[in-house]
Amino acid sequence: MERIYLDHAATTPPDPRVIEAMLPMYTTYWGNPSSISLEGQQAHHALDASRKLCADLLGVSTREVVFTSGGTEGDNAAIRGAALAQRSRGRGSHIITSAIEHHAVLHTVEQLEREGFRATYLPVDADGVVDLDALEAAMTDETTVVSVMAANNEVGTIQPIADVVRIVKARNPKAVVHTDAVQAAGAIDISPKTLGVDLLSIAAHKFYGPKGVGLLYIRNRTPWQPLILGGSHEKERRAGTEFVAGIAGLAAAMKLAWDEFEQRNARVSALRNRLLFELPERVPDTVITGPTDPTGRISNNFSCCFRNVEGESVLLALDMAGIAASSGSACTTGALEPSHVLTAMGIDADLAHASLRLTLGTDNTGEQIDYVLETIPGIVARLRSLAGG
Ligand SMILES: Cc1ncc(COP(=O)(O)O)c(C=O)c1O
Numbered sequence: 001m002e003r004i005y006l007d008h009a010a011t012t013p014p015d016p017r018v019i020e021a022m023l024p025m026y027t028t029y030w031g032n033p034s035s036i037s038l039e040g041q042q043a044h045h046a047l048d049a050s051r052k053l054c055a056d057l058l059g060v061s062t063r064e065v066v067f068t069s070g071g072t073e074g075d076n077a078a079i080r081g082a083a084l085a086q087r088s089r090g091r092g093s094h095i096i097t098s099a100i101e102h103h104a105v106l107h108t109v110e111q112l113e114r115e116g117f118r119a120t121y122l123p124v125d126a127d128g129v130v131d132l133d134a135l136e137a138a139m140t141d142e143t144t145v146v147s148v149m150a151a152n153n154e155v156g157t158i159q160p161i162a163d164v165v166r167i168v169k170a171r172n173p174k175a176v177v178h179t180d181a182v183q184a185a186g187a188i189d190i191s192p193k194t195l196g197v198d199l200l201s202i203a204a205h206k207f208y209g210p211k212g213v214g215l216l217y218i219r220n221r222t223p224w225q226p227l228i229l230g231g232s233h234e235k236e237r238r239a240g241t242e243f244v245a246g247i248a249g250l251a252a253a254m255k256l257a258w259d260e261f262e263q264r265n266a267r268v269s270a271l272r273n274r275l276l277f278e279l280p281e282r283v284p285d286t287v288i289t290g291p292t293d294p295t296g297r298i299s300n301n302f303s304c305c306f307r308n309v310e311g312e313s314v315l316l317a318l319d320m321a322g323i324a325a326s327s328g329s330a331c332t333t334g335a336l337e338p339s340h341v342l343t344a345m346g347i348d349a350d351l352a353h354a355s356l357r358l359t360l361g362t363d364n365t366g367e368q369i370d371y372v373l374e375t376i377p378g379i380v381a382r383l384r385s386l387a388g389g
Contacts, residue, residue, distance in 0.1 A: 074201025156301025
């Protein structure tokens with residue numbers, strides 16, 4: 001049976017063109033980029049070329065690009081690095097984030113709270129949009145770091161980051177704004193200059209690049225200190241021999257995502273919209289989670305809850321029917337706690353347990369979506385009848 005992969009928010013299959021761009025880093029340019037030898041210099045040039053490509057695509061300078069091991073490290077380094085640097089300059093220790101961030105952000109902020117920082121977790125509305133009035137009210141002279149994600153990984157909600165930046169800087173120009181753009185990269189314009197952010201993190205594996213590599217943008221002169229200490233790699237901002245092949249893959253994947261932005265998003269959103277509009281018609285008691293207006297969510301994300309079924313059972317039945325799906329964030333799958341994102345959006349725990357996330361990619365076809373739309377109603381009906389519902 002052909003597998004239908006609808007979990008692109010968890011990770012994407014690497015594009016063969018990306019792998020092609022990585023291979024020479026293993027066969028030819030395998031030297032240590034910090035070595036003085038010819039082998040080292042060749043690897044260094046390859047690394048420089050990747051950095052230049054990433055910086056150009058983001059519209060920033062090469063000095064503002066630090067390569068990381070992915071989204072989690074980027075989020076940790078951005079928030080922790082800015083919070084500690086701001087505190088050491090005597091600028092205060094108040095952090096603001098939102099209640100629906102990825103755990104890479106939430107757990108970093110919670111750890112900083114244990115280290116003496118104060119944190120505010122902004123509420124969101126029923127669509128998962130962050131409350132800008134609450135942001136304005138929370139800002140103080142002591143606020144030094146604000147982190148709000150560009151798009152949510154569970155329900156796809158796009159956040160008004162430019163407005164976040166405007167509100168923060170108007171109240172306290174010295175406060176630093178970070179955005180986790182891990183899910184947004186390739187789906188919306190994430191140019192740091194357009195958004196106005198000081199720090200931005202992305203991960204290659206969410207847009208057909210390799211796993212274990214990402215990028216942190218750090219605007220020039222942003223108060224920030226490194227998380228990982230050691231050698232002088234990445235201009236002393238991230239120690240450790242660079243993952244040259246992964247970084248080449250990241251750059252190639254970014255180039256493709258930027259070049260093919262229009263056609264990829266048009267194609268994926270047309271298929272996603274079929275789920276958004278047709279699935280609730282075919283399955284009674286389906287509650288769409290996140291914006292029902294397709295323009296309010298990233299193009300590949302569909303998410304919903306089915307009343308009176310267990311989300312986990314739906315996922316298992318879908319997997320047996322050849323469909324790879326998720327209940328929300330890959331990290332909360334298998335957890336007993338309902339998703340913190342759905343809870344923050346005001347969805348009750350029972351309903352939140354019956355969540356389904358289908359995230360599409362460039363390889364999905366109309367026939368696959370036909371099959372999904374035909375298969376899900378039977379699965380939900382069977383599970384409801386088993387549960388006596
Ligand atoms: C919004 C968001 N932030 C951060 C991460 C973590 O990224 P990585 O898996 O590259 O560490 C993810 C991964 O799912 C994500 O969706």
